[in-house]
Amino acid sequence: MNVSRSYRLSWDRFLSETTPDDRSLIRELLCNATTYFVEHNRAVFLEQFGIVSPHTQTKHASVIKKNSSYSCQEKYLTLQFEKCLDLVGFYRAKHRNIVETPELAKYLYAKLPIEKQIEWDERRLCSYIRTILRGVRDEIVIEGVSAQLGSLGTFYSLHNRQGADLRDWYAGSDIFLVPSYSNPIEAEKPKRFPRPVLKNPWEPFEALYGKHSAQYTVHVKKELARLGYDTSEFEQEVKPELRNFKVRVYLDESTNTLLSISNGLRFLSSYVEDRAITGNEIIFQQAAPTESPSTPQHQPHLFTLAWLLIMGRPSKLLRTGMTLSTERPLLETSGCKVFGVFVTPFTPIQSVQKTKDMNFKYMNLVGITPEESHLAERSSPAHLFELLRFRKYDQVTRPGRPAVTHRTGFSGASHNTHQAA
Numbered sequence: 486m487n488v489s490r491s492y493r494l495s496w497d498r499f500l501s502e503t504t505p506d507d508r509s510l511i512r513e514l515l516c517n518a519t520t521y522f523v524e525h526n527r528a529v530f531l532e533q534f535g536i537v538s539p540h541t542q543t544k545h546a547s548v549i550k551k552n553s554s555y556s557c558q559e560k561y562l563t564l565q566f567e568k569c570l571d572l573v574g575f576y577r578a579k580h581r582n583i584v585e586t587p588e589l590a591k592y593l594y595a596k597l598p599i600e601k602q603i604e605w606d607e608r609r610l611c612s613y614i615r616t617i618l619r620g621v622r623d624e625i626v627i628e629g630v631s632a633q634l635g636s637l638g639t640f641y642s643l644h645n646r647q648g649a650d651l652r653d654w655y656a657g658s659d660i661f662l663v664p665s666y667s668n669p670i671e672a673e674k675p676k677r678f679p680r681p682v683l684k685n686p687w688e689p690f691e692a693l694y695g696k697h698s699a700q701y702t703v704h705v706k707k708e709l710a711r712l713g714y715d716t717s718e719f720e721q722e723v724k725p726e727l728r729n730f731k732v733r734v735y736l737d738e739s740t741n742t743l744l745s746i747s748n749g750l751r752f753l754s755s756y757v758e759d760r761a762i763t764g765n766e767i768i769f770q771q772a773a774p775t776e777s778p779s780t781p782q783h784q785p786h787l788f789t790l791a792w793l794l795i796m797g798r799p800s801k802l803l804r805t806g807m808t809l810s811t812e813r814p815l816l817e818t819s820g821c822k823v824f825g826v827f828v829t830p831f832t833p834i835q836s837v838q839k840t841k842d843m844n845f846k847y848m849n850l851v852g853i854t855p856e857e858s859h860l861a862e863r864s865s866p867a868h869l870f871e872l873l874r875f876r877k878y879d880q881v882t883r884p885g886r887p888a889v890t891h892r893t894g895f896s897g898a899s900h901n902t903h904q905a906a
Contacts, residue, residue, distance in 0.1 A: 499616045510601075511593065511613050516636035518584075518592040520666055523564060528580035529589070530572050532615050534622040535660065537637065538580060540565040541670075547836055554680045554836070560671035564637060566662035570655070586611050626654040629893060630868055638664035641871050646894035663871050683840045686748050686766040686847070690735045694744075699734040701783050703747075708789035712811065727753055732788055736773060742881055745769045747788055751845035754801035764845045765803045767791040768831050770881040771816070787815065790826050791850055803828050803848045806866025808858055814884070815852045821884040823852030827861070829870065829879045852882035856890045 494502070503511075519529045519537055528538035542563050547556040569576055577583065590610040594602065605613075617633070621640065624631040631640045640662050647657035683689070687697070705728050706719045719728075730749025737744060751764025769787050790809050795801050810825035831847040838845055851873070853861075861869040872889045873879040 494612050494616045496616065496620065499613065503613070507601075508617070510597075511610075511617060512633060513636065514593045514596050515589065515614060515617065516634050517596070518589050519634075519637060520564075520668075521592065522584045523666075524562065524668065527582055527584050529584045530569065530576075530580075530586070531618050531621075532586050533570055534568075534618045536567050536569045536576065536580060536583070537564050537662070538567070539563075542667075546672075546675075548675075549680060549837060552680050554678045555675040556678065557673045557675040559669055559673075562668045562670050564662060564664040564666055566640070566660070568655075568658070568660050586614055589614055622655060623651055625660055626651060626658050627894075630864065635665065637666055638662050639871070641868070641875070643872065643875070643889070643893045647892060659875075661875055680839055683838055685840065686751075686838070686845065687733050687746055689834065690733075690744060690746055694735040694737055697733040697735050698743075699783065700731060701785065702729055702731050703785040703788045703792075704729050705789055705792055708785050709793075712786060712789065724756070730788070730792075732785070734783075740881075741773045741775075743771045743773045745771070745784060745788075746847075747791070750788070750791065750795060751843050753792070753795045755843060757799075757801050762843055763837055764801070764843055765795060765848050766845050767803075767850050768847055769850045772881055772883050774818075784816070787826065787850060794826075794828065805829055805848075806861070806870055808853070808861050808866060808869075810855070810858045816882070816884045818884050822854050822886065822888070823882060823884050824855050825853050825858045826850050827853045827857070827866075827869065827873070829873070832880060849880060851879060852884060854888040854890075856888040860890055 499508075519531075522529050523537065523539045526539055528536050530536055540563050542561045544559050544561060545556060546559050547554060549555075572583070572585070587607070590607045593610050593614070594605070594607050597605070621631050621633050624633065625640045625642045626646070629642050634640075640660060642661075643659040644657055646654050648654050691697070705723070706716050709719070710716050730747055730752075732745050732747050735744045735746070736742075745768070747767045751766050754764040755762055767788060769784060771784075790811070791803075794807050794809055795803060798804075798807075805828055807828040808825060813824070814821035815823045815825065827850070829849045829851055831849040834847050836846075838847070853869070853873075857869055857873075860872075869889075870879065876889050878886065878889055
């Protein structure tokens with residue numbers, strides 16, 4: 486069968502020829518076809534959009550059972566994406582035997598219900614695939630995010646509105662895929678280790694970085710008043726043992742980073758009934774001043790913001806994406822552009838830690854700009870988190886950095902301009 490590349494549809498005609506169920510089916514089968522070919526070690530050209538190719542990723546997996554910790558290395562097959570408008574010789578040489586639209590259409594046709602096989606042919610499927618992919622491409626450069634091909638993952642873009650038209654916007658965009666597809670292909674036998682019992686949340690950092698450079702107490706009521714909160718009923722509402730906690734500061738000389746770690750926030754969750762008692766301790770990482778990196782940094786107001794976030798949750802546990810904004814710069818440094826805090830996982834240690842008094846999990850607090858706070862509110866915290874992680878802004882606060890949304894546009898709350906159609 487001769488499948489012509491020239492047969493294309495307008496979006497309006499595509500909507501008139503197909504039902505919402507039809508379009509959902511085509512998207513689902515397109516995702517299935519892509520993962521099928523990837524599992525057979527073949528890259529897939531999503532026409533006029535990009536290339537999805539196989540990528541092997543090694544992950545560390547761990548589980549805790551009573552007083553033991555089990556860990557192992559696991560290999561996963563996942564996806565990687567690169568922008569590609571036209572399949573020129575460079576990409577054909579890089580991805581031998583790449584799958585193109587006619588082959589995708591042939592795969593889809595074989596998976597269709599017989600009623601649709603009667604109604605459509607491979608040529609028409611080619612046109613539908615191209616129209617859907619054009620919709621994904623346009624959505625990603627207009628909205629900054631697209632989840633139309635959700636079985637593959639979510640596409641995000643930065644610098645997505647530079648130029649005169651959509652083609653220019655696409656050309657200037659940084660587009661990346663956060664894959665949802667992850668297929669385990671190899672695992673080693675889990676190894677058992679005794680689960681350590683920490684004296685306090687500072688112990689691992691004392692072992693890594695030596696003696697702390699500073700220690701201070703966060704007096705929550707005092708800091709709340711400084712932040713402009715009403716503290717008239719503070720004593721009636723907050724138990725005495727939850728009103729103050731300590732923070733130590735460590736210097737990581739290898740990265741010139743100051744790490745401030747709390748000790749005491751975990752007890753905020755000790756009064757929550759009907760669940761295993763686990764709390765949070767907060768880590769705030771800041772690029773150390775170049776002129777005097779060992780100078781202790783006291784940031785009690787930051788940890789008070791974390792206290793507020795925890796107290797605002799019924800579970801008294803933090804989750805990734807929680808945000809709290811302030812009306813003043815977060816840090817008292819020249820040119821500070823961050824005015825709020827955003828909760829992220831603490832990447833180096835993500836498992837629950839054990840102490841004699843209470844289990845806890847480290848969470849990271851990172852400074853964000855007003856524009857980023859607005860994005861989290863208007864779009865979603867997950868959207869902001871992936872952009873921060875892509876730019877490597879999700880761990881260490883750099884107060885003078887530009888917003889991750891610099892030279893980037895977003896249209897609003899809807900992420901699925903064409904998905905809903």
